[in-house]
Amino acid sequence: MLVSPQRTNRPWQGEISKLTDEVRPSYEPDCYLCPGNKRANGDTNPVYKKTYVFTNDFSALFENVPDVKKGENNLLLMMAEKGICRVVNFTPRHDLTLAEMQEKEILNVIDTWQTEYRSLCSHPGINYVQIFENKGSLMGNSNPHPHGQIWAQESIPTEPLKEMRQFKSFYNKRKRSLLAEYLELEQRLKERIVFENGSFIIVVPFWAIWPFETMIISKRRISSILELKKTEKQDYANALSVITKKYDNIFKTSFPYSAGLHQAPTDGEKHKEWHFHMHFYPPLLRSANIKKFMVGYEMLAEPQRDITPEYCAKILRELPVVHYKKTQTKA
Ligand SMILES: [Zn+2]
Numbered sequence: 001m002l003v004s005p006q007r008t009n010r011p012w013q014g015e016i017s018k019l020t021d022e023v024r025p026s027y028e029p030d031c032y033l034c035p036g037n038k039r040a041n042g043d044t045n046p047v048y049k050k051t052y053v054f055t056n057d058f059s060a061l062f063e064n065v066p067d068v069k070k071g072e073n074n075l076l077l078m079m080a081e082k083g084i085c086r087v088v089n090f091t092p093r094h095d096l097t098l099a100e101m102q103e104k105e106i107l108n109v110i111d112t113w114q115t116e117y118r119s120l121c122s123h124p125g126i127n128y129v130q131i132f133e134n135k136g137s138l139m140g141n142s143n144p145h146p147h148g149q150i151w152a153q154e155s156i157p158t159e160p161l162k163e164m165r166q167f168k169s170f171y172n173k174r175k176r177s178l179l180a181e182y183l184e185l186e187q188r189l190k191e192r193i194v195f196e197n198g199s200f201i202i203v204v205p206f207w208a209i210w211p212f213e214t215m216i217i218s219k220r221r222i223s224s225i226l227e228l229k230k231t232e233k234q235d236y237a238n239a240l241s242v243i244t245k246k247y248d249n250i251f252k253t254s255f256p257y258s259a260g261l262h263q264a265p266t267d268g269e270k271h272k273e274w275h276f277h278m279h280f281y282p283p284l285l286r287s288a289n290i291k292k293f294m295v296g297y298e299m300l301a302e303p304q305r306d307i308t309p310e311y312c313a314k315i316l317r318e319l320p321v322v323h324y325k326k327t328q329t330k331a
């Protein structure tokens with residue numbers, strides 16, 4: 001990774017979006033995720049009050065697929081992949097996002113993630129569960145209703161597999177978690193920490209590629225969301241609330257990102273090396289309209305960034321935890 005802070009030849013201006021925030025109604029008759037509405041496949045959503053989960057009508061993965069394995073000259077390998085895709089509506093309210101939900105409502109989302117992770121783990125042939133959210137049309141999200149997805153599948157996908165290998169090799173050498181050691185280092189240096197509560201630390205990781213990339217890491221090494229104690233769950237809801245509010249406050253806009261939990265594979269192994277964490281990958285760079293593109297040098301050589309992770313951590317750290325819409329005086 002290449003960091004070129006000299007390219008930032010002007011001071012941070014924190015340019016505020018000239019776009020007026022789109023005002024959404026709390027219920028939208030045409031939204032296929034709103035309570036009581038009809039979905040594309042003809043099913044009707046119940047009039048749900050908290051969170052609501054259903055199997056994706058346009059799943060990328062299916063549970064019943066024939067076992068196929070084909071290869072060409074040991075060079076090209078093709079295998080059938082079994083899986084289940086779910087959609088999690090965070091709240092019945094069409095007009096909210098995690099940033100504007102109350103902590104107790106975010107707690108409902110965490111409860112749902114726990115229930116789904118537990119039930120998907122117990123499905124035969126499900127060895128990995130990916131919980132994630134794509135927020136904003138800039139991230140290709142077609143429906144503004146606050147929701148996330150869960151993809152559960154047979155094989156461990158590339159990103160968590162790479163992490164697992166690193167976690168394992170570190171654990172085998174040092175008999176402790178790589179992220180626990182990394183957190184100690186960040187707590188000593190304090191330059192990349194954005195926020196901290198009793199159970200979680202939010203950090204702009206040393207290796208961050210996206211301008212405002214962050215990680216939420218549990219202070220206690222746990223393998224998955226299932227091991228969270230009651231206070232840790234509350235602290236997790238608090239951390240989610242804080243980071244999403246700070247994000248919205250950067251450009252005073254609903255801040256787009258892809259975010260997801262990285263939890264131990266559900267392959268029946270113990271995974272003592274695994275350390276629960278969550279990634280946020282936001283694409284915005286200098287304003288609500290300027291997106292960082294991973295092109296040219298980044299595609300061909302390695303990731304490059306102009307604003308240092310330490311500077312972004314400072315910006316995020318200093319931003320208020322009260323959502324900007326709550327502080328705006330009505331004209
Ligand atoms: Zn809706």
Ligand SMILES: [Zn+2]
Nearest residue numbers: 163262277279
């Ligand atoms: Zn990860």
